Amino acid sequence: MTFKKTSMALIASALLATTLTAREQIKIVGSSTVYPFSSSVAEEFGATTKFPTPVVESTGTGGGMKLFCAGVDLNTPDITNASRRMKDKELKMCEENGVKDITEALIGFDGIAIAQSAKVAGFNVTKAQLALAVAEEVPSADGKTLIKNPYKKWSDIDASLPNREITVYGPPKSSGTRDSFEELVLQSVFEKMPVYTNLYKADEKANKKYKAYSVIRTDGAYVESGENDNLIVQKLTKNEAAIGIFGYSFLEENKDKVMGITIDSIAPTADTISTGKYPVARSMYFYIKNAHNKEVPALKEFTNLFMSEKMIGKDGILGEIGLITLDDKTREIARTKVMNNEKLTIEQLKH
Incomplete structure (x- = not known):
């Protein structure tokens, strides 16, 4: 019996040692949009420090939050990337699972590009027309009620639009890009239209969560295309x-294959996104599990590198692959939060 207990203890000790050694390598999950930025920092980190290159997985913002918030043991990720801000319910989920000390890192801006093959003529679409093209329900002809979306072609919405089938390759529900698109396009347009708001006033819960304003059609016009945005680029070259x-x-990385469609006559560019002129722009983040700072010695050094001028500054490496830089003051505030391991709170998420 003593021998068995001793053997089990040795095995457990060996497994623990292996786990701790393995966790010299940082684990990162989350947004497919932030993935190329995070991967670039990971490669730089592996090349310039004594630590191994971090593992970065593209799971989507929502999927990353679930993995990140699952607990604080070393089998869980140290960082999750996000193409939108963490939601109240996600922070609560983290806290319920013991992940009670998180730092939010704002790294820059990104626009949601509406793109097509570079081989065909582009067109301009208003934000309202774009919302009507993808919504599950749209106003009836008399504008008094909502009906199932009947639009098959862009010209069905407005005669000025191309006589082309509405086929939209977009992100799935687990994607932060999908969340941002629903908020910045559908909710932004429909919350100002009485035909939507009046019908849902009686349902306080639905109205509060804007469910009535952000349901995307499922009749085949909108095609969920996974978390890998490169797959959407490939599909546009074929269709x-x-x-x-x-x-x-x-879009920036594939200019030879695809081109951006203007929204409200504004093209997606670094300048229009950073100045807020482009109608569909959002902030990029990553979130740090501070409980892992001691057990994962590389974590603090990696997050400091990510937030450095070398990476997110005006002439930083990430700007070369499409990240839109924050202004000097905002960038310094964001960097200070990470340097000080500032704890994220529900109150901060509400502002």
């Missing part, structure tokens, strides 16, 4: 009539 929804950085 020249279609449009795709993905982060601006992927």
Whole structure:
């Protein structure tokens, strides 16, 4: 019996040692949009420090939050990337699972590009027209009620639009890009239209959560295309009539294959996104599990590198692959939060 107990203790000790050694390598999950930025920092980190290159997985913002918030043991990720801000309910989920000390890192801006094949003529679409193209329900002809979306072609919405089938390759529900698109396009347009708001006033819960304003059609016009935005780029090269929804950085990287469609006559560019002129722009984040700072010695050094001028500064490496830089003051505030391991609170998320 003594021998068995001793053997089990040795095995447990060996496994623990292996786990701790393995966790010299940082684990990162989350947004497909932030993925190329995070991967670039990871490669730089592996090349310039004594630590191994971090593992970065593209799981989508929502999927990353679930993995990140699962607990604080070393089998869980140290960082999750996000193409939108963490939600109240996600922070609560983290806290319920013991992840009670998180730092938020704002790294820059990105626009949601509405793109098509570079081989065909582009067109301009208003934000309202874009919302009507993808919504599950749209106003009836008399504008008094909502009906199932009947639009098959862009010209069905407005005669000025192309006589092309509405085929939209976009992100799935687990994606932060999808969350941002629903908020910045559908909710932004429909919350100002009485035909939507009046019908849902009686349902306080639905109205509060804007469910009535952000349901995307499921009749085949909108095609969920996974978390890998490069797949959407590939699909656009094969289907020249279609449009795709993905982060601006992927548009920047594939200028030879795809082109951005103007929204409200404004093209997605670094300047229009950083100044807020482009109608569909959002902030990029990553979140740090501070409980891992001691057990994962590389973590603090990696997050400091990520927030450095070398990476997110005006002439930083990430700017070369599509990240839109924060202004000096905002960038310094964001960097200070990370340097000081500032704890994220529900109150901060509400502002």
